[in-house]
Amino acid sequence: MSTSAQDGKPRPETGTPPGDIPPTEFRAAMHRVADMLADYLENVGRYPVVPHISPGQVREALTATPPQEPEPLGQILDDYQRLIEPGTTHWNHPGFMAYFAITGSGPGIIGEALAAGLNVNAMLWRTGPAATELEELVCDWLRQMIDLPQEFRGHINDTASTASLLALAAARQRPRDCAIRQRGMAGRNDLPVLTVYASEHAHSSIDKAAITLGLGLENLRRVRVDEQYRLDARALREAVAEDRVAGRRPICVVATAGTTSTTSVDPLRLIAQICREEDMWLHVDAAYAGAAAICPEYRALMEGLEEADSIVLNPHKWLFTPIDCSVMLLRDAETLREAFSVVPEYLRTTDHDVTNLMDYGVQLGRRFRALKLWMVLRAFGVNGLQERIRYHCGLAGEFARWVKAEAGFELCAPAPFSTVCFRAVPELPAKQQDRFNERLLAEVNAAGPVFLSHTKLRDRYVLRLTIGNLRTRREHVAQAWELIRGAHARVSGWVRHT
Amino acid sequence: MSTSAQDGKPRPETGTPPGDIPPTEFRAAMHRVADMLADYLENVGRYPVVPHISPGQVREALTATPPQEPEPLGQILDDYQRLIEPGTTHWNHPGFMAYFAITGSGPGIIGEALAAGLNVNAMLWRTGPAATELEELVCDWLRQMIDLPQEFRGHINDTASTASLLALAAARQRPRDCAIRQRGMAGRNDLPVLTVYASEHAHSSIDKAAITLGLGLENLRRVRVDEQYRLDARALREAVAEDRVAGRRPICVVATAGTTSTTSVDPLRLIAQICREEDMWLHVDAAYAGAAAICPEYRALMEGLEEADSIVLNPHKWLFTPIDCSVMLLRDAETLREAFSVVPEYLRTTDHDVTNLMDYGVQLGRRFRALKLWMVLRAFGVNGLQERIRYHCGLAGEFARWVKAEAGFELCAPAPFSTVCFRAVPELPAKQQDRFNERLLAEVNAAGPVFLSHTKLRDRYVLRLTIGNLRTRREHVAQAWELIRGAHARVSGWVRHT
Numbered sequence: 001m002s003t004s005a006q007d008g009k010p011r012p013e014t015g016t017p018p019g020d021i022p023p024t025e026f027r028a029a030m031h032r033v034a035d036m037l038a039d040y041l042e043n044v045g046r047y048p049v050v051p052h053i054s055p056g057q058v059r060e061a062l063t064a065t066p067p068q069e070p071e072p073l074g075q076i077l078d079d080y081q082r083l084i085e086p087g088t089t090h091w092n093h094p095g096f097m098a099y100f101a102i103t104g105s106g107p108g109i110i111g112e113a114l115a116a117g118l119n120v121n122a123m124l125w126r127t128g129p130a131a132t133e134l135e136e137l138v139c140d141w142l143r144q145m146i147d148l149p150q151e152f153r154g155h156i157n158d159t160a161s162t163a164s165l166l167a168l169a170a171a172r173q174r175p176r177d178c179a180i181r182q183r184g185m186a187g188r189n190d191l192p193v194l195t196v197y198a199s200e201h202a203h204s205s206i207d208k209a210a211i212t213l214g215l216g217l218e219n220l221r222r223v224r225v226d227e228q229y230r231l232d233a234r235a236l237r238e239a240v241a242e243d244r245v246a247g248r249r250p251i252c253v254v255a256t257a258g259t260t261s262t263t264s265v266d267p268l269r270l271i272a273q274i275c276r277e278e279d280m281w282l283h284v285d286a287a288y289a290g291a292a293a294i295c296p297e298y299r300a301l302m303e304g305l306e307e308a309d310s311i312v313l314n315p316h317k318w319l320f321t322p323i324d325c326s327v328m329l330l331r332d333a334e335t336l337r338e339a340f341s342v343v344p345e346y347l348r349t350t351d352h353d354v355t356n357l358m359d360y361g362v363q364l365g366r367r368f369r370a371l372k373l374w375m376v377l378r379a380f381g382v383n384g385l386q387e388r389i390r391y392h393c394g395l396a397g398e399f400a401r402w403v404k405a406e407a408g409f410e411l412c413a414p415a416p417f418s419t420v421c422f423r424a425v426p427e428l429p430a431k432q433q434d435r436f437n438e439r440l441l442a443e444v445n446a447a448g449p450v451f452l453s454h455t456k457l458r459d460r461y462v463l464r465l466t467i468g469n470l471r472t473r474r475e476h477v478a479q480a481w482e483l484i485r486g487a488h489a490r491v492s493g494w495v496r497h498t
Numbered sequence: 499m500s501t502s503a504q505d506g507k508p509r510p511e512t513g514t515p516p517g518d519i520p521p522t523e524f525r526a527a528m529h530r531v532a533d534m535l536a537d538y539l540e541n542v543g544r545y546p547v548v549p550h551i552s553p554g555q556v557r558e559a560l561t562a563t564p565p566q567e568p569e570p571l572g573q574i575l576d577d578y579q580r581l582i583e584p585g586t587t588h589w590n591h592p593g594f595m596a597y598f599a600i601t602g603s604g605p606g607i608i609g610e611a612l613a614a615g616l617n618v619n620a621m622l623w624r625t626g627p628a629a630t631e632l633e634e635l636v637c638d639w640l641r642q643m644i645d646l647p648q649e650f651r652g653h654i655n656d657t658a659s660t661a662s663l664l665a666l667a668a669a670r671q672r673p674r675d676c677a678i679r680q681r682g683m684a685g686r687n688d689l690p691v692l693t694v695y696a697s698e699h700a701h702s703s704i705d706k707a708a709i710t711l712g713l714g715l716e717n718l719r720r721v722r723v724d725e726q727y728r729l730d731a732r733a734l735r736e737a738v739a740e741d742r743v744a745g746r747r748p749i750c751v752v753a754t755a756g757t758t759s760t761t762s763v764d765p766l767r768l769i770a771q772i773c774r775e776e777d778m779w780l781h782v783d784a785a786y787a788g789a790a791a792i793c794p795e796y797r798a799l800m801e802g803l804e805e806a807d808s809i810v811l812n813p814h815k816w817l818f819t820p821i822d823c824s825v826m827l828l829r830d831a832e833t834l835r836e837a838f839s840v841v842p843e844y845l846r847t848t849d850h851d852v853t854n855l856m857d858y859g860v861q862l863g864r865r866f867r868a869l870k871l872w873m874v875l876r877a878f879g880v881n882g883l884q885e886r887i888r889y890h891c892g893l894a895g896e897f898a899r900w901v902k903a904e905a906g907f908e909l910c911a912p913a914p915f916s917t918v919c920f921r922a923v924p925e926l927p928a929k930q931q932d933r934f935n936e937r938l939l940a941e942v943n944a945a946g947p948v949f950l951s952h953t954k955l956r957d958r959y960v961l962r963l964t965i966g967n968l969r970t971r972r973e974h975v976a977q978a979w980e981l982i983r984g985a986h987a988r989v990s991g992w993v994r995h996t
Contacts, residue, residue: 017971018886020539020818021877026604027536033608034528037615042521051627055852059631066639070879073605076872080612084869087628091617099625099844104617106524107571110531114578116610116820116870117535119589119602127597129549130585133557141564158656159863169710184714185683187691187746194684204842208860211838212667214712216682248685260844316863320518322614323865340709344702346597346758346953346962354553362706365657365814367821371582372614374574379519381568388516455844464844473515 021073029073036077037109040085041092044471048448049093051086058087089451094471097480098453100260100288100419101468105320107379111372112322122366124347125354132355135370139327141377142313145385146293148306152329155360156369160287161205163312163328164254166336166361168196168209170310171252171281173339181339185214195243197221198254199231201261203285206254219248228414229264229457231255233271240278252281257302258289261455261464262413262421265289268304275309284308287326291318292393292417295386301416310336318392318418318468319385321376325369336360392418392467395477399465402481408488412462419466421457424488426495434461436491443487450480519571527571534575535607538583539590542969546946547591549584556585587949592969595978596951598758598786598917599966603818605877609870610820620864622845623852630853633868637825639875640811643883644791646804650827653858654867658785659703661810661826662752664834664859666694666707668808669750669779671837679837683712693741695719696752697729699759701783704752717746726912727762727955729753731769738776750779755800756787759953759962760911760919763787767802774805782806785824789816790891790915793884799914808834816890816916816966817883819874823867834858890916890965893975897963900979906986910960917964919955922986924993932959934989941985948978 020026061083091102122128122135139154157163172180178191185191194215198206200222210220221239226232240250253275255266268284275282284305290313292298293305305311311329315321330336341359349356357366380388396418403409403422412421423437441454441463453464465480518524559581589600620626620633637652655661670678676689683689692713696704698720708718719737724730738748751773753764766782773780782803788811790796791803803809809827813819828834839857847854855864878886894916901907901920910919921935939952939961951962963978 018882018889018968019971020968021604023536023540026539026607027532029604029608030532030535030611031529033611034525034532037528037611038521038525040615041518041524050624053627055623055627055849056631058628059635062632062635064635064638066643067876067879068881070882071876073608073873073877076605076876077608080869080873084628084632085616087631088616088618089625089627091619091625092615102617102619104614106519106527107574109524109611109614110527110571110575112614113528113531113535113607113611116602116607117538117590118583118586119600119820120586121589121600121821125553126548127587127589129551129553129587130556130582133554133585134560134582137557137560137562140562145564158865159861161861161863165710165860172712180712180714181709182715184691184708184717185712186686186689186714186717188684189687192685193682203862204840204845205860205862207840208838208862210682211679211840212663212710212860214670214678214683216678216684217680219682219684260842322617323619324863326863340706342702342705342709344758346951347702351553362663362703362710363657363659364701364703364706365659365822365824367656371578375571375578378565378569378574379571381565383566384516384568391516453844470516470518473517 025073029077032077036081044090044092045094047086047090047093049095049451050089050445053087058083092469092471094469094473094476095450095480096469097465097467098451099466100317101466102317102323103320103469104322105376105470107375108320108322108372111375115368115371118368120368122368123358123364124349124356126349126351128368131368131370132357134374135357136355138370138373138377139329142327143329145382146290147299148329151331153333154327154329155357157326157328157361158324160285160312160314160326161208162361163326164205164283164285165209165212166328167281167283167310168213168215168252169339170336171283172213173335174281175249175251193219193248195219195221195248195250196252196254197223197236197239197250199223199225199256199259199266201225201229201259201264202254202256203260229259229262231266231271233267233274236271237274240274250278250280252283254283254285257284257286257305258417261457263289263415263417263419264413265301265416268302268307272304272307281309282307284311287312287314288317289417291315292389294382295389298417315373315376318389319376320380320388320470321373325373333360388470395467395472395474396420399477399481412457418468419464421455421462421464423460423462426492428495430460436495437461437463439491440484440487443491444483447483450483452480523571527575530575534579542588542590543592545584545588545591547593547949548587548943551585556581590967590969592967592971592974593948593978594967595963595965596949597964598815599964600815600821601818601967602820603874603968605873606818606820606870609873613866613869616866618866620866621856621862622847622854624847624849626866629866629868630855632872633855634853636868636871636875637827640825641827643880644788644803645797646827649829651831652825652827653855655824655826655859656822658783658810658812658824659706660859661824662703662781662783663707663710664826665779665781665808666711666713666750667837668834669781670711671833672779673747673749691717691746693717693719693746693748694750694752695721695734695737695748697721697723697754697757697764699723699727699757699762700752700754701758727757727760729764729769731765731772734769735772738772748776748778750781752781752783755782755784755803756915759955761787761913761915761917762911763799763914766800766805770802770805779807780805782809785810785812786815787915789813790887792880793887796915813871813874816887817874818878818886818968819871823871831858886968893965893970893972894918897975897979910955916966917962919953919960919962921958921960924990926993928958934993935959935961937989938982938985941989942981945981948981
């Protein structure tokens with residue numbers, strides 16, 4: 001065996017192989033990290049939710065050029081604690097009540113740390129047997145937990161945006177005569193305009209899916225909602241009929257169970273019936289409220305969910321799993337596989353009767369996201385998860401009652417889950433009312449202990465308070481309410497004096 | 499303030515708020531995990547690379563129904579050690595030499611654990627200032643490390659599949675007259691067929707991008723390669739000309755720096771010139787070999803890289819960062835933003851001059867992937883990273899020399915980086931030679947200590963050995979070679995006796 005390199009390249013046989021950092025150093029650093037994480041989670045409430053920093057401030061504090069020489073881990077962790085942790089918006093903060101408050105948990109962090117250690121790419125069963133099978137298993141657990149029939153099969157994506165993209169791609173794949181996978185959509189005179197339907201309140205990821213798939217924003221019909229912000233099934237039927245008359249081809253409805261602004265639930269049963277009649281794919285975006293469906297009383301608000309072709313729900317939103325972990329459940333996973341499976345020679349295996357996760361979407365690489373979800377589901381149990389969801393909804397219900405009872409405020413939408421839309425209603429013209437609420441929000445958020453967000457409902461500026469954080473307790477909601485009332489008094493004072 | 503719930507819902511004001519698992523339990527479990535991770539990485543070589551299990555075996559060992567009651571973390575970690583860890587294909591194993599051997603590292607694992615703790619969703623600057631700015635910073639460090647001009651701006655996606663999809667979407671967005679974002683592609687008689695070009699050896703993710711974007715597989719031209727598996731620039735020019743004559747519209751070339759089968763590098767300078775002349779977007783898939791470009795001698799193999807419109811390189815492949823971490827560098831990030839930015843009211847902020855990462859792709863949710871990359875770059879330093887890349891390439895070069903010197907074997911392609919394509923050449927007809935090599939691969943992999951993969955080159959079955967793992971040392975490559983020679987002798991024996 002010849003070993004001497006003659007070509008002037010560095011000779012691997014000389015010197016110490018460089019390898020990873022020394023094992024003892026890693027072990028010591030991981031123990032420090034264990035304490036850092038535990039300390040952080042115990043004390044996160046001491047930070048303002050949103051850091052008081054200006055754009056560019058974090059970056060400017062760091063070296064603009066890449067480090068040439070290795071640095072000790074201890075020094076990097078010091079910088080992390082000095083610059084990164086305080087420069088973070090604290091989604092773990094009990095006062096984080098904006099957007100949808102996502103929430104991780106101890107068991108989820110542990111799962112993620114172990115997954116990073118294994119560093120599995122479960123693109124094929126063969127390259128990650130446990131990762132593949134655990135992914136199938138935990139998705140099936142979730143299927144059972146939200147009471148869906150056995151035929152639903154699940155896999156995990158990064159985000160609901162990806163799942164909704166895949167759902168629309170499957171819907172586009174289903175009409176075999178279109179042959180879009182092979183022939184594409186441009187420059188064809190045999191292909192009608194393809195249309196997709198979702199309510200005015202469906203998530204912006206549906207727009208992105210329509211853009212990405214080449215369907216076009218203008219062919220995503222934003223169907224009007226009823227007074228409770230639920231898709232109007234009659235309007236949907238009319239829109240579909242109109243498109244058919246015009247020679248367009250309706251392929252998909254995206255219904256939402258828990259819209260982003262108000263958490264309204266579209267009439268799934270009615271929509272499913274229209275989809276059946278019109279041969280359209282029904283995708284249900286339950287990214288947020290799907291978590292609540294593990295409680296029978298909230299599942300009851302989603303009657304017809306079981307008739308969907310695909311459903312997305314995000315354990316990283318409200319099932320205590322660190323981001324990212326978005327579960328997609330499909331009645332007809334085969335159509336998705338037909339749309340996306342591409343097996344080049346270098347990925348061909350002789351394995352039979354296995355799931356190769358790469359076949360079910362855009363991404364070839366698949367990290368081991370099931371591990372953290374498995375740990376979360378076991379560490380809390382279905383009962384523990386239900387208890388937490390109910391506690392959050394209970395807090396939101398209580399907040400809604402405070403708002404309702406307070407002069408000068410109003411609730412702006414039903415609050416079926418843990419999100420409350422409300423606003424101040426000072427005696428001012430509409431535009432100034434909006435401006436009042438904008439200032440109110442800015443005032444509340446500037447204080448530090450809580451972070452709320454906003455939306456618009458019927459073109460009026462509305463505040464949103466959402467409970468989704470494991471660390472949020474009644475006292476934090478009460479504090480938010482006190483801050484809101486205090487800010488209201490101050491903003492009212494300014495208005496009177498200007 | 500009224501607090502009593504009248505509606506029969508559980509009353510949040512009574513009982514203990516459920517919250518996360520107890521802090522002391524989490525702290526203790528994280529310390530156990532610190533040792534589990536350190537032990538695993540020190541001892542991973544004791545496992546077979548690919549576990550000796552059958553499909554379904556892991557899943558069958560676990561409960562089919564979701565757990566109702568909470569379980570102690572210790573019990574879950576026991577199950578992890580008993581079932582999951584041994585059921586895993588060990589990408590960390592020094593004998594993992596299949597596909598592209600991805601490799602994590604201690605600093606990367608630490609970064610991932612901390613990111614899971616922070617649980618930031620950096621969709622907006624405001625929701626993750628440090629995460630957003632660190633992402634911009636580390637991408638700029640990488641830009642400098644691979645010697646690209648200042649105008650390149652970077653962000654991080656999950657995988658190169660996503661980056662290539664985005665690149666093609668940007669290419670589709672660039673011809674303003676097409677208005678595809680708004681109008682889509684179906685049912686239009688003003689839109690020609692749009693064509694994309696890549697070599698026969700470009701990655702399967704380019705097919706998936708063509709499918710997803712509705713361009714169609716048949717409009718992805720697979721341009722022939724030269725004898726060294728590099729895209730033939732003359733053939734590219736001809737294909738583009740032919741499409742123009744036929745009234746089709748060429749929009750993009752995907753060149754590869756480090757193809758999956760042989761790690762060949764397409765002639766970037768020539769391709770860039772054609773792209774300029776023909777007004778096509780140039781995307782360079784450097785997912786694997788882009789890492790090597792941090793060494794000037796390997797960067798020199800990619801002359802013209804700096805003329806690309808977009809480049810993808812994966813720190814999770816060969817820059818010691820746990821999966822997933824794929825960096826996309828864009829000369830013209832604005833076109834990507836124009837393609838994808840959708841800002842609904844609930845995500846509108848008053849922040850100016852900030853990057854909102856959600857604007858640059860499909861996914862709204864963005865996890866804090868920059869943290870682990872930052873830790874890796876600092877912990878190893880540019881010098882340390884170069885040393886490791888060179889060591890890997892050196893090992894591969896040595897293996898290639900052994901193969902070359904051995905009767906009955908041949909090298910099947912140049913090996914410019916750390917991947918070697920080779921085969922046994924027994925005196926048999928072509929088909930039987932292929933079968934011989936298939937059996938050889940199966941024999942080698944069945945042994946346990948190493949894992950190789952295969953591809954086809956000019957329709958012949960070829961074995962691939964790739965070095966990308968931090969734990970792989972010369973002795974492991976020597977062991978692989980011994981196993982290959984032993985298996986060769988055995989398979990030769992069977993052939994003689996059948």
